[in-house]
Amino acid sequence: MIKRSVALLLGMGLFLGCASKTKGQEEIEQSPEPTSQDITVEEDSVEESLEVLYNKLAAGDFTMEWMTDNEYLHVKLSAPTTGWVALGIAPSSMMKDADFIMGYVKGGEVYVSDEYGNSATSHTPDTDLGGKDNILDKAGSEADGVTRISFKIPLNSGDSYDKILEPGGTYKVIFAYGSSDDFTSYHKKKTSAEIEAL
Template identity: 35%
Template sequence: MKSAIPRLVPLVALTLALISSAACSSDGTTPTTSAPTTPAATTPWAADGIISTGEYTSSQSFTSGVTTFNLHWKTDAQFIYVAMEAQVTGYIAVALDPDIIGGKTNTDMLFGYVAGSQAFLFDQWARTEAGESHPDDTALGGVNNITEFGGRETGGKTIIEFKRLLNTGDQYDHPFVTGANRIMWAVHNTSDDLQVHTAFGRGSITIS
C-alpha cells in the first residue's frame, strides 16, 4: 500500500477525449459496456492490487475489440474506493466527466501503471484537445488528491486500486456524484506514457 506523493510526469499523448459515443476502437469495432453488478461489500478495502471477493459493492466491464477494462467501486460518506484492471502490461487510465465544449476536454484523469514491484498513479487534468498534454494537477496549481493507492501486475494483467474524496474541492478534480457519472478509459501494452492508447472507450458508472 502506498500513500500518494505529488509528482510531475512528462506531458503525455494519451487521447482520452473528443471521442463520440459511437467511436470505434483501434481495430474498428464499437466499444461496449456490460450491465453493472452490485455485490455486497463484506471484505475490508486494501490498496494492495488484489480485488478480493466482497471488497467492492459495484463492478462494470467495458470492452473495445479484444480488450476489456473492468472497474470496481464502493463509497462511504466521504470517499470512493476504486479498482481498475485490464489484461495489459502497461498503463491503465480512467477519466471522469469528460466535458467536450469548445474544443476543451476539462477531464479529471487518473493514470497508473506498475513497474517492477512498484505501482504509480497520477492525478491529472486533460484541458485541451485530444492528443495534447494532460499534466499532473500539481503542475497546474492544484493538489494531488489520491489519498491511497497500490497495484500489481501479474499474469499479464494490471490492477490499480485507489481511494479519493468524493468531492475534493479542487478545481482540477470533478466530484463523484450520486447517480450516473460519465467516464472514459484507456490502456496500452507498455508503461510508456508517451504512447497513444491501444484501446479506449467511454460509458458511465452509477453511484448509489
C-alpha cells in the same frame, strides 16, 4: 344438581386455562420478539457486507469496481496490459475536462498520477496546473499480462482539477490503456461507459 354444576364449572375452568396457555405459546412461537443479541448480530453482518460491496462495470477490456463511503470513492481498475491503465471521470468532450487517474506497475512498484484533461486530446498532472495529487491508498499489481490498480479519491477534494462526486449520481467515464510504463504515451485501446449510480 349443585355438585354437577360445580364439576362442570371446574371442568370449563381447566379447559379454558389450558386453551389460553396454548394460545399464548402459539403467539410467542409465531412472532418472536428480537432480543438485543439478535439485533447486534444483524448490525455486524451489515457492516461486514458493506466492506465487500463493490459495484462492477465491465466495458470492453476494462473492469472497474467501485464503492463510495461518506468521504471517498474507492476504485479498483484493471486492463490486459503491462503498461499504463487509466480512468477518466466526466469529460466535457473527448478527453477534455476529465479527472484522470492513471497508473502502471514497474519493477514491483506502483505509480499512480492525478491528471486533468487540459484539451480534447491531452492531459497533464494536476500538480503542473497548480492543483494537487489527491489520490490516496495507491496500490497495484501486474500479473499474467493484466495490470490492476486501486486507489481512493475524495468525493470533494476542493481541487478545481478534480470533480465533485455525488454518491448515486450518473457519470460518464472513459477508460484507456497503453503498452508502456509511463504517463505520456498514446493509448492502445480506449472506450467510454456510463456509471448510473456512483
